[in-house]
Amino acid sequence: MTESANYLRRAAVFAGVLACSGVATLAQGQETVRLAVGDPIGSAVGMSAEHFAEQVAEATDGQVEVEVFADGVLFGGDQNAAVNMVQNGSLDAVILSTSVYASFEPCMNAISLPYLFSDYDQFVDYLEGEPGQQLLASMDRLNTEGLALMIRTFRHVTNSVRPIESPEDLEGLTLRVPNNKLWVEFFGPLGADPTPMDFTEVYTALQLGTIDGQENPVEVPLANKFYEVQDYLSLTGHIADGYILAFNQDLWEEFDDETQSALRQAAQDTARFKLEHDLGEEERMVAELEDRGMEVNELTPEAREAFQERALELYPRFESLVGEQCMADTLDYLGRN
Numbered sequence: 001m002t003e004s005a006n007y008l009r010r011a012a013v014f015a016g017v018l019a020c021s022g023v024a025t026l027a028q029g030q031e032t033v034r035l036a037v038g039d040p041i042g043s044a045v046g047m048s049a050e051h052f053a054e055q056v057a058e059a060t061d062g063q064v065e066v067e068v069f070a071d072g073v074l075f076g077g078d079q080n081a082a083v084n085m086v087q088n089g090s091l092d093a094v095i096l097s098t099s100v101y102a103s104f105e106p107c108m109n110a111i112s113l114p115y116l117f118s119d120y121d122q123f124v125d126y127l128e129g130e131p132g133q134q135l136l137a138s139m140d141r142l143n144t145e146g147l148a149l150m151i152r153t154f155r156h157v158t159n160s161v162r163p164i165e166s167p168e169d170l171e172g173l174t175l176r177v178p179n180n181k182l183w184v185e186f187f188g189p190l191g192a193d194p195t196p197m198d199f200t201e202v203y204t205a206l207q208l209g210t211i212d213g214q215e216n217p218v219e220v221p222l223a224n225k226f227y228e229v230q231d232y233l234s235l236t237g238h239i240a241d242g243y244i245l246a247f248n249q250d251l252w253e254e255f256d257d258e259t260q261s262a263l264r265q266a267a268q269d270t271a272r273f274k275l276e277h278d279l280g281e282e283e284r285m286v287a288e289l290e291d292r293g294m295e296v297n298e299l300t301p302e303a304r305e306a307f308q309e310r311a312l313e314l315y316p317r318f319e320s321l322v323g324e325q326c327m328a329d330t331l332d333y334l335g336r337n
Contacts, residue, residue: 032065033251035093038079038199041070043223044281045095045243048150048274052245055266060259066093077200080179087143089248097152098135099178099241105138107326109182112241113318114311117154120279122334123240124151131333132242139244145252147267148245150274152217153282154237158226159213160206163297164234167191167310176202176214182321183215186239189314206230215239218285219278227292235286235298238307245270 035053039045046068053066074091075082079100085091102108110116110131117123126132127149139146157164159173171191177183179196187194195211205211206229213230214221215238221227245267255263290296299307319327331337 030063030065031255032067033092033247034069034074035066035095036069036072036074036082036091037095038072038075038077038082039070039220040223041068043070044152044217044219044274044278046070046223047277048243048270049095051273052266052270055269056263059262059266064255064259064263072200077198079199083142083144086246086248089250091248092251093245093247095150095243095245097178097241097243098149099180099183101139101142101244102180102182102321104142105135106321106323107138108135109180109318109322110326110330111135112180112182112239113315113322113327113330114186114238115308116330116334116336117240120151120153124275126330126333127151127242129333131330136244139246140249143249145247145249146244147247147264148271150243150245150271151278152241152243153219153278155215155217155239155241157213157215157234157236157238158221158230158232158294159234160209160229160231161212163232163295164236165297165299166303167307169234173213174211176205176211182318183239185317185321186311186314189317190310202226203229217278218282218289221294222285222289227289227294231293231295233286233289233294233296235296236307237299237304238311243274 035049037045037049041050049068053068056064056066075085079096080103082091082094082096083100083104086094098108098111117126132149136146136149157175161173162169164170167190170187174193174195175187176197177187177194184194184196197205202214203224203226206214206226214226218233221230221233252260286296328337
């Protein structure tokens, strides 16, 4: 059903993994870092945050404690606000989607060009290669230190009206999308009514029928119990995005070199953990959503080709949302030009 199992052999997620060893120490006493995520603690990103906290405690011999805050409680569910809070230092660290950072650094949208990647192998190669490393480096413009890019599985559509078996089936559906214009410019021309909405509002909006559906990696409707208010899961795999684990730059610079190395290594270890978890669990999560009452459908090869063709027709619209050079570089890297 998915390609996940083919890629579990990959032992390393990203280039430049640091081979640090020994115990890191802080220049001045113990430090507590508040790490915020938008999803529940039992979600893949919540578990990844806890994994990072464990790795940091071990690598620093307890000198750095990472305290995880889930469900967006530290930023009121507004992920754009979370970016600003890390930038100004009112939040220490976050794990946020590249689709969120794209509002501040448009090149992040390159990852999310619809049907850009043919499979997970190509996606991981992109993240661990030069494009992904350049995206991490661009975080310094936000007074933010990007420590690791982490994979998310491809996004799929859920809704309460009908299965999505062709682009035409999106006609008239009100779909919650991230607060990112690229999603609007993709789903709108396909006939849907894309509706940006804070993630914390989505369950209630689905329950009340304010929106018909949403789109996310399959772990999101499972972790957030959308199966209680959604009938159909269609494995469209239309868009990819990633997570970035990032620290406030001023806080980061307070750590000595050894501690920075330990934190960066822990972040890279967490990226590997998330890759193996997500790809290993994707098929099981689809099956669990089906067991919980959702009707699951895969696209036929013909339907997938139809979606891909419609997406390619829209690529000129996306250039201004990604940046001409970033888009060209991405397509060149993937041999798509």
